[in-house]
Amino acid sequence: MNTLHIKSALLLGICLNCPTALADWIAAAGTEGFQVIVKNTKPIVATYQGNSAGYSNDLYLMLDGSGQPGDDGDLTNDKFIFNNHADAVGNKVTLGSFPIGSELIFRLHVNDTGDDFFTGAAGRNPDNHTHARVQANWTKKDTLVSFEDLFGGSYDYNDLSFSFTNVRSQGVTSIDSAQIAPTIVKLGDSITVSAVISGDVSNIGDVAFMLGDTKLTSLTDSDGDGTWTGQYTVTETPGYQATTKIYAKDTKGKVLAKWPGFTVTP
Numbered sequence: 250m251n252t253l254h255i256k257s258a259l260l261l262g263i264c265l266n267c268p269t270a271l272a273d274w275i276a277a278a279g280t281e282g283f284q285v286i287v288k289n290t291k292p293i294v295a296t297y298q299g300n301s302a303g304y305s306n307d308l309y310l311m312l313d314g315s316g317q318p319g320d321d322g323d324l325t326n327d328k329f330i331f332n333n334h335a336d337a338v339g340n341k342v343t344l345g346s347f348p349i350g351s352e353l354i355f356r357l358h359v360n361d362t363g364d365d366f367f368t369g370a371a372g373r374n375p376d377n378h379t380h381a382r383v384q385a386n387w388t389k390k391d392t393l394v395s396f397e398d399l400f401g402g403s404y405d406y407n408d409l410s411f412s413f414t415n416v417r418s419q420g421v422t423s424i425d426s427a428q429i430a431p432t433i434v435k436l437g438d439s440i441t442v443s444a445v446i447s448g449d450v451s452n453i454g455d456v457a458f459m460l461g462d463t464k465l466t467s468l469t470d471s472d473g474d475g476t477w478t479g480q481y482t483v484t485e486t487p488g489y490q491a492t493t494k495i496y497a498k499d500t501k502g503k504v505l506a507k508w509p510g511f512t513v514t515p
Contacts, residue, residue, distance in 0.1 A: 427443070
């Protein structure tokens, strides 16, 4: 991204190869470092969505020598998709069909600096920082990916954006800090349940506090800070000891966190 270029464009009321509403084509904050995952066997179609970059950037899908998704260290195997200045918004490229569950790694090559940046974890990038956002459900059928092209920052992820059909982001990666309070209760007492959920929660259908296969209550993230909470009123009789769990159900299945549950006293 070139700050002078952006300021000049804003003053003139223009944006090279951009949609009119900037925020519409930049993936949402909080999705940095997420992976792009194949979700079915249908052909994956990429659509160029725009940029506001001064640098010229080429986008590639990383493939191995057999044409399958992966990084084998040979960049000549990678499939060119778009250039942020040469391609028009709305241009489409069919990437092909790949095994369900495969990670697609995308590489942004910055022609002006020679840098390469990647979707996924920060450690893939030369500055050890995430350089792509991956927003599932950008539209009903599309996942949106947005890149940052500067080594070390500014991390506004507006240097090349593209959307895909038939992919998703990585889904839930972990459930941490699961807590029940109190753990010694009486019939009719209220229990507070909480957990911190990491990863892309946009595909979550349900987060629940479970006793065996029975859902005691659903958990919600009311303020969007990643901490999911719920309340359960004890109906079990004195002497009952329960081992409970939280699960988060998304497009990948269930991620479980288990811990000793509660004991009902007279």
